[in-house]
Amino acid sequence: MRIGLLGFGTVGKGVYELTAPRNDIQVVKVLCRRELTLPDAQVTHDFNDILNDDTIDTVVEVIGGLHPAWEYVKAAIEAGKNVVTANKALVAHYYDELLPLANAKGVSVRCTASVGGGIGWLSELERVRRCETVSRVGGIMNGTCNYILDSMTRLDLEYADVLRNAQVLGYAEADPSTDVDGIDTWHKLIVSANIAFGISLDIDAIPAAGISKITRDDVAMFRRKGYTCKLMSAAQVAEGFYSAYVQPTLVENGALEAAVPMNYNLITLQGNTSGRQSFFGQGAGRYPTAYNVVQDCVDILAGRGFYCPYGVKVAVLNDKRLRYYVRGAKDAWLQSQKQESWGEAIVTKPVRVDEMHAWLKKNPDAFIAALPEKN
């Protein structure tokens, strides 16, 4: 396999290093904005040097973001090249174009590193689907948020202080909004659910609530009540209806999710015969992410393309009712949903997920967290 590598940041450099000792997979050209000389690959500033190189059979895209990543990936597929990408935003947003296009062109597309970093999560979903039906996927999919929430919980610190610390340590970006607003998790949930259920979710109907408004006092209250707060994703199918959402969620101390430390991920599926399976590991980082990029290259060499066939577009109906902790805004509707007070916050009666998120959109300074479903 001769690779054109798009991007030479954290993950790109890792892919270059991990493939260097291999005989079956070689990075031959690297698209990179910086001036750079590499011992085993030609560096170019022009994507066309890769696109028009007929000796390159596979493009590895680790630039991130939607543009120009999507234009590059699309052009590569149209030129008959396989694509491996770690770009969850690209796969989530262009799912309906990416899969039919790859199918039409007879090339392979894989994106295992896009969800769960170093965990073989999407490839395991692919294996699971050979033999059983998946009814639920979700979990802790963003290491930055887990690092922040875990540090606030263990060290009793304010959000801003922990975020600053996470930025210094490299666990959070200078602009952390994609992570802390739940967008990264939202992308990962969409990709996971599409593969798990063999469909294409209507992404506009999937809400995401983030963690940026959480305070030390919120965390202290959760501790007193026996809960730990995690940013969780959830997608389910029941009787042909699909639900999907991302939100801060309280888990009982002692639950597996509550024990996920630092920047680790824990992603869960529910199979109809294997039962609950959860996968714990590094959701990001140079070598874990590059590792799954290389795994995808090995799979493509073995003739394995995308994890599942392109499925029909389906609606999302978040009519499940959950109880929510809500702090930071009050209005008549919220008061009408109140079941109890937790300090200055309230805990609602069971409220429809879509209603709660619609309310949050109008009250963006509020913080919400769902209580465990059994309560």
Next chain:
Amino acid sequence: MRIGLLGFGTVGKGVYELTAPRNDIQVVKVLCRRELTLPDAQVTHDFNDILNDDTIDTVVEVIGGLHPAWEYVKAAIEAGKNVVTANKALVAHYYDELLPLANAKGVSVRCTASVGGGIGWLSELERVRRCETVSRVGGIMNGTCNYILDSMTRLDLEYADVLRNAQVLGYAEADPSTDVDGIDTWHKLIVSANIAFGISLDIDAIPAAGISKITRDDVAMFRRKGYTCKLMSAAQVAEGFYSAYVQPTLVENGALEAAVPMNYNLITLQGNTSGRQSFFGQGAGRYPTAYNVVQDCVDILAGRGFYCPYGVKVAVLNDKRLRYYVRGAKDAWLQSQKQESWGEAIVTKPVRVDEMHAWLKKNPDAFIAALPEKN
């Protein structure tokens, strides 16, 4: 694939049910001691009916135990049939005969259900090994022991009461010794380590300590000290030296292992690029186990045989030093290793693992539990 199914107990019945709706995999004959009529398969009391049936290409062995399971498996391979087995004892004990024989006969052997039940643990090890080196495997591999220890911890009960309860609920056998003495975990560790490291461990040098001597007072002491007790396996390779052992182990409350409830398993690997990965799920039960048997059949249909080539036989050296909680016996050697007292029990200074297990062999009424490595 036309299957001869050996055994129609819990797992065998599950395999029959899960394959019934499939077109690619069919159970055509079932070896079973009972009188039985099945709609889609012929039932026989004579293994030769399966062995001599040339239309049967694959034998699924779910009898368990070493004999006659091994004789059947061996004869099937010699007759050119593929073998799928859920039998950890068989794979652990006959590893050095099984793999070379299958290799010589050009047939496929798989055993994913033998470790981790419904978790794709061994198949994930196979995938991991394509791209990286594994330095450590182990974890909670026995659902019966986890159920007992978890119940003792959560409900503050005595061992005997919990065991009786587990037997009533079907989580423990009438004779629980294979589980509670650590033998089942020992088998699973051997199979996991052999595949993870691509070698064959000297099984006689791998000690196993069990949980049958643990008391309510031990558990209460662990709780006071901030620990939870789990039966853990561990195998490591460092600088070409292999260690492997099974023992009750104290994990800090808040650690992922401490949060493993009921009869679940949590199995961990350390990869040199992916980092730590842990896999949580049902380690036993009809459908989880049968599910991975069927997965193995699908892999064999796709041309995938055993997870790794047969590797060289290697020695085991358990010279690592750990601190141990020891209760129930005292002698001069133990007194000389004492670092502190925990009630009537002692906690040792760091002691060689092999020395501690040798002492336990001479003091079989004692209970030992290793403290976490960082302490």
